[in-house]
Amino acid sequence: MSAIYETLRDALRAEAAVALATVVEGPAIGAKLLVRPGVPPVGSLGDPDLDRVVARDALGELESGLTSTRHYGRHGEARASEVAVFIESFAPLPRMIIFGAVDFTAALARAGKLLGYRVTVCDARAVFATPQRFPTADEVVNDWPERYLAKVGEELGPRDAVCVLTHDHKFDIPALVAALGTAAGYLGAMGSRRTHEDRVRRLREAGVDDRGLERIMAPIGLDIGARTPEETAIAICAEIIALRTGHAAPSLRDASGPIHG
Amino acid sequence: MREVLDDIERWRAAGHRVAIARVVGVDGSAPRDPGATMAVNDAGEVAGSVSGGCVEGAVVTEALAVLDGEHERGVVTFGYSDDEAFAVGLTCGGTVHLFVEPLDW
Numbered sequence: 377m378s379a380i381y382e383t384l385r386d387a388l389r390a391e392a393a394v395a396l397a398t399v400v401e402g403p404a405i406g407a408k409l410l411v412r413p414g415v416p417p418v419g420s421l422g423d424p425d426l427d428r429v430v431a432r433d434a435l436g437e438l439e440s441g442l443t444s445t446r447h448y449g450r451h452g453e454a455r456a457s458e459v460a461v462f463i464e465s466f467a468p469l470p471r472m473i474i475f476g477a478v479d480f481t482a483a484l485a486r487a488g489k490l491l492g493y494r495v496t497v498c499d500a501r502a503v504f505a506t507p508q509r510f511p512t513a514d515e516v517v518n519d520w521p522e523r524y525l526a527k528v529g530e531e532l533g534p535r536d537a538v539c540v541l542t543h544d545h546k547f548d549i550p551a552l553v554a555a556l557g558t559a560a561g562y563l564g565a566m567g568s569r570r571t572h573e574d575r576v577r578r579l580r581e582a583g584v585d586d587r588g589l590e591r592i593m594a595p596i597g598l599d600i601g602a603r604t605p606e607e608t609a610i611a612i613c614a615e616i617i618a619l620r621t622g623h624a625a626p627s628l629r630d631a632s633g634p635i636h637g
Numbered sequence: 638m639r640e641v642l643d644d645i646e647r648w649r650a651a652g653h654r655v656a657i658a659r660v661v662g663v664d665g666s667a668p669r670d671p672g673a674t675m676a677v678n679d680a681g682e683v684a685g686s687v688s689g690g691c692v693e694g695a696v697v698t699e700a701l702a703v704l705d706g707e708h709e710r711g712v713v714t715f716g717y718s719d720d721e722a723f724a725v726g727l728t729c730g731g732t733v734h735l736f737v738e739p740l741d742w
Contacts, residue, residue, distance in 0.1 A: 380742045381740060381742055384638070385642060385646070388638065388639050388642060389642070396638075398736065398738075400661050400711075400712050400736045401711075401712060405709075405710060405711060406710050406738050406742070408742050419742075443670070443671045443672040444662075444671055445661050445662050445671070445734075462659070462661040462671070462736060464638070464659070464671070464672050465672075466638070466639065
């Protein structure tokens with residue numbers, strides 16, 4: 377007893393990828409198989425062939441972060457439904473990387489945590505990039521954005537967000553160019569419309585094409601008249617959600633006129 | 638599961654038996670997706686949620702029945718098309734299927 381629960385608990389605490397398969401209908405009701413990438417499964421659903429098929433399916437679901445009930449035959453046959461198996465994926469938390477340790481950053485770090493992100497704040501200026509200034513961030517990194525992304529960029533995927541709040545071409549051009557080289561699902565940059573026009577010119581000079589520019593949400597956030605850092609954080613998070621779900625919500629990028637109210 | 642882990646650990650350390658109820662399927666409009674988890678201990682304490690608050694009371698009753706051995710572990714369904722036995726509806730009109738089991742694994 378407890379071996380599966382304790383393995384699951386430890387994996388969740390370590391934020392490791394893990395999937396738990398449970399027979400919810402069928403002969404071995406309640407039987408469990410715990411599946412992790414690169415490690416043999418723990419437990420059994422009562423049949424070795426069923427275990428093998430479910431372990432394979434669970435790894436697939438885990439990769440896309442899906443949780444659902446699937447049906448099988450007693451020995452894992454497809455197109456049968458004697459056994460219902462609930463496969464629950466525990467993918468690592470999606471990441472929000474915020475470049476620029478400015479006052480908007482603290483509010484966005486808080487809002488990002490609220491949405492369940494693992495939040496990283498990165499700034500090259502050691503005096504600003506301190507954990508004391510961003511107590512809710514999971515990590516505060518003192519590094520150049522492009523150097524940091526060279527280290528972690530390959531791990532980023534569609535669930536992850538990169539927000540460039542530096543307000544300084546010296547930092548945000550290399551940060552955006554590096555972020556465009558990742559598969560991050562959301563890429564936003566703060567700054568006025570005029571700042572962004574200038575930024576577009578500099579990005580083109582750096583070799584960014586129309587498709588790259590199209591990926592950048594700038595000015596960052598939805599057009600909800602946000603004024604304070606907290607309101608701006610909400611506007612950014614709402615834009616991240618709208619982009620992911622594909623719902624029509626008015627982005628500042630696609631509007632004209634004043635940003636703040 | 639992640640959000641109820643701390644409570645489960647505390648209860649286990651205090652010697653409580655624990656049941657967990659997980660959403661394993663939804664039909665129509667439902668407030669929580671599959672994977673939403675509620676944990677209940679043998680003293681009736683609750684952590685987590687599986688709906689917008691519509692069925693939690695009934696889930697506690699079911700979880701305690703499973704812990705007491707009155708009900709077998711299994712799927713229970715709450716929703717619009719329920720029979721009398723589980724006449725607890727979701728205000729949003731959807732149906733939610735929950736797997737309720739003791740944490741004995």
